[in-house]
Each structure stands twice: as C-alpha cells, then as structure tokens.
Amino acid sequence: MSINSAAASAGPLHLYVHTIGCQMNEYDTQRVQHILGVQGYALTTDINQADVIFLNTCSVRAKAEQKVHSYLGRLRRLKKRNPRLIIIVAGCVAQQLGADLLGRFEHLDLVLGTRAIPSVGALLHRVATRSERLVHLPESEEExxxxxxxxxxxxxxxxxxxxxxxxxxxxxxxxxxxxxxxxxxxxxxxxxxxxxxxxxxxxxxxxxxxxxxxxxxxxxxxxxxxxxxxxxxxxxxxxxxxxxxxxxxxxxxxxxxxxxxxxxxxxxxxxxxxxxxxxxxxxxxxxxxxxxxxxxxxxxxxxxxxxxxxxxxxxxxxxxxxxxxxxxxxxxxxxxxxxxxxxxxxxxxxxxxxxxxxxxxxxxxxxxxxxxxxxxxxxxxxxxxxxxAEIGCIREVLVEGLSKQSEGSQLTGRTEQNRIVNFEGPAELVGRLVKVRISDAFQHSLRGGLMAD
Ligand code: SF4
The missing domain is CATH 3.80.30.20 (tm_1862 like domain)
Incomplete structure (x- = not known):
C-alpha cells in the first residue's frame, strides 16, 4: 500500500518537525513540510501523534550536535511504543555523520544529506513500504x-x-x-x-x-x-x-x-x-x-x-x-x-x-x-x-501576527531595524505597515501604542 493510499483510507498521516540551528535549516524544514504535505501528511505539534518525525540538524556548534544526539536518544522510547513510527534526520549532522548515525541509533530510519531535501518524499516512501533503513548523501543539489x-x-x-x-x-x-x-x-x-x-x-x-x-x-x-x-x-x-x-x-x-x-x-x-x-x-x-x-x-x-x-x-x-x-x-x-x-x-x-x-x-x-x-x-x-532610547519614538512596523504572549488582541511586528514591537490592535492589521509610538523597552522587544492613520 502506498503512503498516499494509506493516508486516504485511514485519515491523514501526521508529520512532526523539529529544527535545530539556522534560518537555512528553517527554510529546508518548510520545504519538507510542503513536499510531505502534498503526499498527504498533516503537520502536528503533538509528537505522540506523529507517524513521521523529521529532525533537521545543525553542526556549526558542538552544542547543537550534542542536542541532536540527546534528542534522538529520547525518541527511542516513542519508537518502542509505535514501531511503525519513521524517524528522519537531515541537515549538517546527517551530512557529516551519515551511516554512523544509523549505526548509533538503531531506531533511526532515514539519514538525508544537506542536498537531499528534494528526495525526501521518494525516500520516505521506500522506507515506509519496504521497511528499509537508508542513508542518502548526494554530492550535488538534486533537481x-x-x-x-x-x-x-x-x-x-x-x-x-x-x-x-x-x-x-x-x-x-x-x-x-x-x-x-x-x-x-x-x-x-x-x-x-x-x-x-x-x-x-x-x-x-x-x-x-x-x-x-x-x-x-x-x-x-x-x-x-x-x-x-x-x-x-x-x-x-x-x-x-x-x-x-x-x-x-x-x-x-x-x-x-x-x-x-x-x-x-x-x-x-x-x-x-x-x-x-x-x-x-x-x-x-x-x-x-x-x-x-x-x-x-x-x-x-x-x-x-x-x-x-x-x-x-x-x-x-x-x-x-x-x-x-x-x-x-x-x-x-x-x-x-x-x-x-x-x-x-x-x-x-x-x-x-x-x-x-x-x-x-x-x-x-x-x-x-x-x-x-x-x-x-x-x-x-x-x-x-x-x-x-526608542521610548517616545514613532516607528513603522510590519505587523507579522498575534504576539505569543497575547490574550488575543496583542499584535507583534518588526521595525525596519529588526526590532520586535508588541502593541494592542485588531487582527485585520496583520500584513500591514502601521505606525506605533514606543512606550516601553525590554531586553528583546519594545511595547507601544498604535497611532491613528
Ligand atoms: S566559512 Fe562558515 S563562518 Fe565563514 S563565511 Fe562561510 S559559513 Fe560563514
């Protein structure tokens, strides 16, 4: 049975993604979400519900690599509970360690190099249908x-x-x-x-x-x-x-x-x-x-x-x-x-x-x-x-969405200078440029009040 037909007959399969590292990795994770989305996978934020776990890794810092190892170690328990769970590791640690990762983590199914993202769908299909464990590290960007x-x-x-x-x-x-x-x-x-x-x-x-x-x-x-x-x-x-x-x-x-x-x-x-x-x-x-x-x-x-x-x-x-x-x-x-x-x-x-x-x-x-x-x-x-020093200034802010700390009406956006600004306002403003007068300053963000047009 193909992944698509499995998804069609038993409801969507669930994909859980976790990204460690830089914005390039975030971007690759979004590409994977899209590719697997087309194949019928619905994104989940509940790891216990996942049919596939995709871990995108970074090895620029030793700490990031240690995080990958401990994260993979923790997934062993989930795989024991659900042997059909498929675990994929991609990104720099995958590229660097390749087959060693498969040897070290027996519950890992697929290791994808940094240039292998376009193949994720086909390789996942092979893993799911033939119960193979695979390493794919192409030398040049695929497609x-x-x-x-x-x-x-x-x-x-x-x-x-x-x-x-x-x-x-x-x-x-x-x-x-x-x-x-x-x-x-x-x-x-x-x-x-x-x-x-x-x-x-x-x-x-x-x-x-x-x-x-x-x-x-x-x-x-x-x-x-x-x-x-x-x-x-x-x-x-x-x-x-x-x-x-x-x-x-x-x-x-x-x-x-x-x-x-x-x-x-x-x-x-x-x-x-x-x-x-x-x-x-x-x-x-x-x-x-x-x-x-x-x-x-x-x-x-x-x-x-x-x-x-x-x-x-x-x-x-x-x-x-x-x-x-x-x-x-x-x-x-x-x-x-x-x-x-x-x-x-x-x-x-x-x-x-x-x-x-x-x-x-x-x-x-x-x-x-x-x-x-x-x-x-x-x-x-x-x-x-x-x-x-920003307090009292009026800044133009591109509204990106609801603030994470929001009770529903607090919006968040960025100034041109990349400062995060939170302020009260209606959700219709998301995606618009607005003027905000800055009233409070913190370590990582500013707070302000929306100015009338
Ligand atoms: S070698 Fe590394 S730190 Fe230096 S420019 Fe390239 S990515 Fe940046």
Whole structure:
C-alpha cells in the first residue's frame, strides 16, 4: 500500500518537525513540510501523534550536535511504543555523520544529506513500504534550483517568507564546518529568485528574507554577470514585495555599491547582520576572516553615514585558540564602539574538519565561560540602553501576527531595524505597515501604542 493510499483510507498521516540551528535549516524544514504535505501528511505539534518525525540538524556548534544526539536518544522510547513510527534526520549532522548515525541509533530510519531535501518524499516512501533503513548523501543539489521554486510556490507562507538565493560557502573560516557540510558556493539564477518572490507576493507575503551563508558574494559562477547589489535592485524594481531583507553577509564582500543600496532602495530594510567574530586582528587572522578590526569599523562608519538609523546585528566568538586577555578586551572595545542592536555570541568549540581544531593553545572551559558571560552582560546593557532610547519614538512596523504572549488582541511586528514591537490592535492589521509610538523597552522587544492613520 502506498503512503498516499494509506493516508486516504485511514485519515491523514501526521508529520512532526523539529529544527535545530539556522534560518537555512528553517527554510529546508518548510520545504519538507510542503513536499510531505502534498503526499498527504498533516503537520502536528503533538509528537505522540506523529507517524513521521523529521529532525533537521545543525553542526556549526558542538552544542547543537550534542542536542541532536540527546534528542534522538529520547525518541527511542516513542519508537518502542509505535514501531511503525519513521524517524528522519537531515541537515549538517546527517551530512557529516551519515551511516554512523544509523549505526548509533538503531531506531533511526532515514539519514538525508544537506542536498537531499528534494528526495525526501521518494525516500520516505521506500522506507515506509519496504521497511528499509537508508542513508542518502548526494554530492550535488538534486533537481537544481527549479525544485526550490516549485516547492516554494506551494508552501503556505506567512507575512514574512525566506527565499534561498545561494547555498554553500567558499570562505573556509578556520573554525567553521559549513563549507565541509554544505559544499562550495552556488548562486541561484536571478530569474528563478524573482519568480519565487512574485509568487510569494501573490500569496500575501509582504517581506522576503534573502538567505545564504554569504549572500553578498552572490553571483559567482552564474552565466550572467550580476552582483548582489544588482540583484537587490532587480528585486526592488521588478517585484512588488513591500520589504526586502537579507542574511548573512561577510565583511570582506560588503562593497560601496551594497552600502549605497540601503540609501537608494526604499523597500530594502535598513538592517544588516554582519558577523565580526573578534576585535583582535591577530585572532581574525587565525580565524581566516581576511579583514581587520579597523576595516570592520570603517564599514560600519560607511553604513551609518549612508543611513544613520541603520540597524546592526552581529556574531562574535570568544575563546578562540590562543585568544589572550588583551585580544578579548579588544573584542569588548569594538562592541563598545559600535553598540550593536543585537549580538549572537558563542564560545569556541572544536569542529571536525575545521582547521582551528588542529591549533594549539586551546583555552580552558572556565576561561571561555567567564569571557562569554562578561561579553553577554556588556551586550545586555548596550541593548537595553538602545531600546530605552526608542521610548517616545514613532516607528513603522510590519505587523507579522498575534504576539505569543497575547490574550488575543496583542499584535507583534518588526521595525525596519529588526526590532520586535508588541502593541494592542485588531487582527485585520496583520500584513500591514502601521505606525506605533514606543512606550516601553525590554531586553528583546519594545511595547507601544498604535497611532491613528
Ligand atoms: S563565511 Fe565563514 S563562518 Fe560563514 S559559513 Fe562561510 S566559512 Fe562558515
């Protein structure tokens, strides 16, 4: 019996999804939801009701990988209770560990590499009908970009939708595993991106988040000559999408042309996520980041002089091998000078295949932990001060939906600068741009009152 006929005769089969890691993974999970949705699977939030559990994994941080192992361990009990349950692992951990995962977790059914998402339906069918356990790690993206388009067009999007514009990375930062598990950089043709954005706009999407490991090096290897800034201009001029954002950018590829785009394209949100990683040139060099702290500061100056109200977020790592107290102080100093609106901070951990894992002078866990706490405390002070400075300002907010803490009438949305704003208002405003006067500031969000039109 096929999966489809099983679904037809006994009601829908249930799919439970769990994603660990980055927005690229969130996007792939949405593609899986769509593909399996077409095959008759209904999404469930109750893991006990699931016929299929799809776990999308990240191995960028050691902690994320540990989470995958403990999550899989916990699923053993569910499989015992329901031997027909099918468990799938995809993403970076699947790509990296492959068959080892099947050997280690006897209750796991299917391991899918980072380029295998388009095959999920067919492979699940084989697992379900032939009771096979499979590993599939293709070397290149299956079905190419067109499958993204087909799958993207049919998803059920909200107000904001991600759109992949490139995959992989060529930068080989010495601590990072991404080029090893996601492969070399590949850019998606502009026509395919524009078609997807138009389709999403027709379905009611108001904001697109252009996704890639290193979006601002977009264009390499395409038959057409097109820079990332030119792509942004095409999206801006040739589609009717209300807002455009992108992530993630590498400082070495942040051109004058791209900085100018923020001032020239009104529907491009004035916000950038630009990882700096360290304020010490010595550590940046060991990380193979190919810029200096001074260069990073001058890029921020350029962005702020083009758009004084630019929203800035970043990634930083503490405890890289050989990081001295002085190197760490330089990182704190750079944070004080720039005053990021949001900062994702991590403590260094060895990743297999990454060159930094071979470096000497690893720091003890207590030192890394103490540095991370000090850095996070400083960032919390900065964010709270910056959020408090918003009190009294009137901000334009794209309403994304009901606030999670809502009793029914509290809406949530984002400013161009990516600040979350909660306020009272009717549900009809979802998907609209509204003006909100900010009245309260917290660590992760603002609260305000809706202004009359
Ligand atoms: S730019 Fe560096 S940190 Fe980012 S994905 Fe590429 S190798 Fe990893």
């Amino acid at each position: 190419g970009w067109d499958s993204l388009l087909r799958q993207g067009q049919f998803s059920a999007p909200g107000v904001v939708a991600p759109v992949t514009i490139m995959q992989g990375c060529d930068n080989f930062c010495s601590y990072c595993i991404v080029p090893h598990v996601r492969g070399r950089e590949r850019s998606r043709p502009a026509a395919s991106i524009l078609t997807e954005i138009e389709a999403l706009t027709r379905q009611g999407v108001k904001e697109v988040l252009l996704l890639g490991q290193n979006v601002n090096s977009y264009g390499r290897g395409l038959p057409e000559i097109l820079t990332f800034s030119q792509l942004l201009r095409q999206i801006h001029d040739e589609t009717t999408i209300l807002r455009i954002r992108f992530t993630t950018s590498h400082p070495k590829d942040l051109t004058e042309e791209l900085i100018g785009s923020f001032a020239e394209l009104p529907r491009l949100c004035r916000w950038i996520h630009l990882p700096f990683q360290s304020g010490s040139d010595r550590i940046l060099q060991r990380m193979n980041r190919v810029y200096t702290a001074a260069r990073y500061l001058s890029l921020i100056e350029g962005l702020r002089s083009a758009c004084p109200d630019m929203g800035l977020s970043s990634d930083v790592m503490v405890g890289f091998p050989g990081e001295s107290e002085e190197d760490f102080r330089q990182t704190l100093q750079l944070m004080r000078e720039i005053r990021f609106d949001n900062l994702f901070s991590f403590s260094y951990s060895d990743r297999p295949h990454a060159r930094a894992s071979q470096l000497p002078d690893k720091l003890p866990e207590e030192v890394k932990g103490a540095r991370l706490r000090e850095l996070q405390n400083l960032q919390m002070e900065i964010v709270l001060e910056k959020n408090r």
